[in-house]
Structure formats: C-alpha cells, structure tokens
Amino acid sequence: xxxxxxxxxxxxxFAMKVxxxxxxxxGWQRQVGYRTVQGAIEExxxxxxxxxxxxxxxxxxDAGVHALGQVVGFRTSSRMDTNDLRRALNALLPDDVxxxxxxxxxxxxxxxxxxLGKRYxxxxxxxxxxxxxxxxxxxxIRGPLDExxxxxAGQALVGTHDFRSFETDWPNRKTSIRTIFDLTVERSxxxxxxxxxxxxxxxxxxxxxxxxxxxVGHGRRLEPWVGAVLRAQxxxxxxxTAPPQGLALLSVRYPWWGPxxx
Amino acid sequence: xxxxxxxxxxxxxFAMKVxxxxxxxxGWQRQVGYRTVQGAIEExxxxxxxxxxxxxxxxxxDAGVHALGQVVGFRTSSRMDTNDLRRALNALLPDDVxxxxxxxxxxxxxxxxxxLGKRYxxxxxxxxxxxxxxxxxxxxIRGPLDExxxxxAGQALVGTHDFRSFETDWPNRKTSIRTIFDLTVERSxxxxxxxxxxxxxxxxxxxxxxxxxxxVGHGRRLEPWVGAVLRAQxxxxxxxTAPPQGLALLSVRYPWWGPxxx
Numbered sequence: 001x002x003x004x005x006x007x008x009x010x011x012x013x014f015a016m017k018v019x020x021x022x023x024x025x026x027g028w029q030r031q032v033g034y035r036t037v038q039g040a041i042e043e044x045x046x047x048x049x050x051x052x053x054x055x056x057x058x059x060x061x062d063a064g065v066h067a068l069g070q071v072v073g074f075r076t077s078s079r080m081d082t083n084d085l086r087r088a089l090n091a092l093l094p095d096d097v098x099x100x101x102x103x104x105x106x107x108x109x110x111x112x113x114x115x116l117g118k119r120y121x122x123x124x125x126x127x128x129x130x131x132x133x134x135x136x137x138x139x140x141i142r143g144p145l146d147e148x149x150x151x152x153a154g155q156a157l158v159g160t161h162d163f164r165s166f167e168t169d170w171p172n173r174k175t176s177i178r179t180i181f182d183l184t185v186e187r188s189x190x191x192x193x194x195x196x197x198x199x200x201x202x203x204x205x206x207x208x209x210x211x212x213x214x215x216v217g218h219g220r221r222l223e224p225w226v227g228a229v230l231r232a233q234x235x236x237x238x239x240x241t242a243p244p245q246g247l248a249l250l251s252v253r254y255p256w257w258g259p260x261x262x
Numbered sequence: 263x264x265x266x267x268x269x270x271x272x273x274x275x276f277a278m279k280v281x282x283x284x285x286x287x288x289g290w291q292r293q294v295g296y297r298t299v300q301g302a303i304e305e306x307x308x309x310x311x312x313x314x315x316x317x318x319x320x321x322x323x324d325a326g327v328h329a330l331g332q333v334v335g336f337r338t339s340s341r342m343d344t345n346d347l348r349r350a351l352n353a354l355l356p357d358d359v360x361x362x363x364x365x366x367x368x369x370x371x372x373x374x375x376x377x378l379g380k381r382y383x384x385x386x387x388x389x390x391x392x393x394x395x396x397x398x399x400x401x402x403i404r405g406p407l408d409e410x411x412x413x414x415a416g417q418a419l420v421g422t423h424d425f426r427s428f429e430t431d432w433p434n435r436k437t438s439i440r441t442i443f444d445l446t447v448e449r450s451x452x453x454x455x456x457x458x459x460x461x462x463x464x465x466x467x468x469x470x471x472x473x474x475x476x477x478v479g480h481g482r483r484l485e486p487w488v489g490a491v492l493r494a495q496x497x498x499x500x501x502x503t504a505p506p507q508g509l510a511l512l513s514v515r516y517p518w519w520g521p522x523x524x
Contacts, residue, residue, distance in 0.1 A: 019393070019394055020394055021394040097394060129352060129360050129361075129362060130357060132281055132358045132359060133328075133399065137395065
C-alpha cells in the first residue's frame, strides 16, 4: 500500500473492520464527484492524521451493496492508538458508515491480496407485499420461493469450479476458478437468506448465483439446472443478476484475523 | 370527508392500512412542493379512480416518523374491489409506502374522529457504535440505558392524566387530558423499545415521553421524577423531545377494525 508522507516517523499498518449502508454511496471505490465509502474514509483519515492516506479494502463493493464487516487497511506514521482512531473516525464519518474495530496489522498487510476467504449474504424479501423498511437491503420477490429447492440446487456450486457462468464479463479475469466452501439458503419468516463463503469472488458472482437460485425457487427451473449452468461455462445460461441492494459483505478472513478468531 | 366528484354513482368509503418509511417524506400531510405520504397516495388514487380524492388519516405523522399500520380513509364512487384497489396502489406508489390492506368502511367513517386508540413504538439503538442500518429507524444513544428503571418510571404515566408536560406547545389543544392504557419498555439485544397505547396523543407526546424516560435510563434522573414531571404540568420540566426517526405508528383501533380483531 501507499507510503505515508512523513517517513521520518515509524510507519504502522492499521486494519479496520467497517460497516456501511451502501444505499447512498456510489460503491466503495473513490471517484471524483461521487460520494463513495473510500472517499469518505480517506477524507476523515486525512483530517485525523494530517497525512494523505490511501486505503485498500478486501474488495470493492458496487453502488448499493452493503458491508457488515468490510476490512480496510492503510499505512500511517500517526502515533494514534487503535481505540482513539476508531472513535475519531466514528465522530467525523457520516452515520451510514461506522468503524467497528481497528487493529495494528502486520507490516506487509494487504487487505485484498492476503484474504483467505470472504462471506457474502444475499437477502430476498419474499413477502406478498414488499416491506418499505427492507427495500434498501432486500430484493423483493412477491411470488413464494421454495428455499429448500434453492438450498439443494446450490450445493452443485460448492467446491472448486470454473465459475465463469456466474461472472459478469467485465472486467475479465485471468482465471474464473474459485472455491466455494459453503453455500446456505435459509428462510427466516418472509426473508430468504443466501450466504456464500469462498476463497474469492468474481465480479457480480453472488448476485448471479442469487438470480439463478431464484429461478429454481420460483419453480421456473429444476434443481439440476444449476449444475448444468456451472458446467456450461457461459454467462448466458445462468439466471439474471440479482439487484445490488440485497447483497452485503459479511466478513473477511486473514491468517491473523477473522471470524474464527473472535 | 370530502365527497367525490361523481355523485351519480353510489359512494363508498374505503379504509386502508398503510405502512411507510417516513425518512424521505415530509410527513403525512399534503404540502405544495414537498414529498408527503398523503400527496403520494392521493396522486395515485386520482390516477386509479379518475376522481379527485381527498384522504384522511388517523393522525398526522411528522417528517421522519414512520408508520406500520396508519389507517387512511377516503370516499369514492369508483366500483373497484378492495383487493384490486390495494394491488393497483402498490403497483403505482413509490416503494417506501405500501398499502397492506383495504376494506369497505362504514359510510360515516372518519379515521381521526372514530379512533378508539392508537399504539406507537419508539426505538432506541443503545449499542456503543450506532448501527448504520438502524440510523433511519432508531435514536442512537451510546451510553448504556437501564431499561428496567425506564419501565418502572413510565408506569406513573399510565391512566388518565393531563399530559401537558409532554406536549409541544404548538398547536394548542382544547384539553391535554388523555388516557394511556399501556406503556412498556423492553430490551431486545442492543435495542430499547418503548411502546405507548392511548386513546389519543398530544403533539410530540411519545417523543417527549421517550426523551424523558431516556433521562431516567441514563441515571441522570431518578424514577419518581417522571411522576413529578407529569404533576408539574409544564413542558420545561420534562426531558428533551426525542428525534423523529425512532418513532412509528403501530396500529389504530376502531369499533369495527383493530388489532384485536385480526
């Protein structure tokens, strides 16, 4: 990551667990003229540290996508303590983004490259009438979904596969091979909750999976179809990309920090 | 309520149970140049019925205040069936307001005047770090609240009293006497949930009660103070008015329609 501007002081690497409601952000990545999570955090960090700080996240989230446990890293010569840093950020950040925790990370920490795995959640509001209070965090599907069929169908995706059928073409990747460790589909009242944990994700992968499993949930496709889509290795075979607001990055795992260690 | 424009057809009175996220509305009441719930509903009703419809609600809600079961009435000569009306409204309304149910009401129905009682909920997010996903529906109070003390203190308000200590002066009322049937304070994880049911409410009454009980929850005031505030009959004695976003109108009761009958 970028070096801070005062190399006369010892440099430390901070890692922060960050939560945000993505609705009113233009995604994670800094963009001139747009309100982004990275832009909001870097602006406040500059005020706190009086350095020009460049942050890195475990991965970008698109406009409208949320995070409950995004991990953000940066390097600074500021001598601030982790708790003071967290408090100062939360005092100055807008209230749709909060720093849940800050830690000193290993010197060579890189949130994207060091990640061992990430877990995403996709939530569908499956009530006959969409809940106004869930419209920012759910995909509303009126017709009843069979979550058991979705769960069974989704198991075809668990394991190491070429997931190009579930990747939006742009940007192209060197490889589309990823390993899904876990894929669950649960109903909680009117909500259908899909969770996917993998060593890495392709662009729009969870939203493509959610849109594909919804086809099975509707009964428009049979359970074995999902495995056939995977084997076809062609995006046109899969279901539509589900809308962004249902998606949230839950957690990121590192050798030295992750959900297992809490 | 206002008569529809086609008196040649029989006129019926409809009652609807309406849910809205009040964040992006300038309150219930129609106001030129502002986005209001009444304005949104009347605009869609005019398109559906081709009549100029005037609605009445059980009561106004302020900007930022929500409703889970607001009751809205109107008169029309439209022959539409209640289910078709609900579906047509939900198809055309913005997704932060939904019609949960529509019924034919008694001919002389008036949502404000006929109400036997209403129930409001006020929610406090009492986590050390405010949840970005709850900022639109909760009042964030960082310091730990003693919800047991709030519950006990609040019982002084149950019964028939002059509640002018809990009324924002404007608009003045003929009488400030109301009857609170039930006042509960419960903790659910990091949330502290206050519910108040009464035969009627003064302006800002629930928000004044929430702000007052929070003083007790903080330990800044002792439990008997709430009764003393009530007896003082002076607004200056009570706590601050809690912010609007924590407040939601839960339900309204009528002789022929209410939560008890469901």
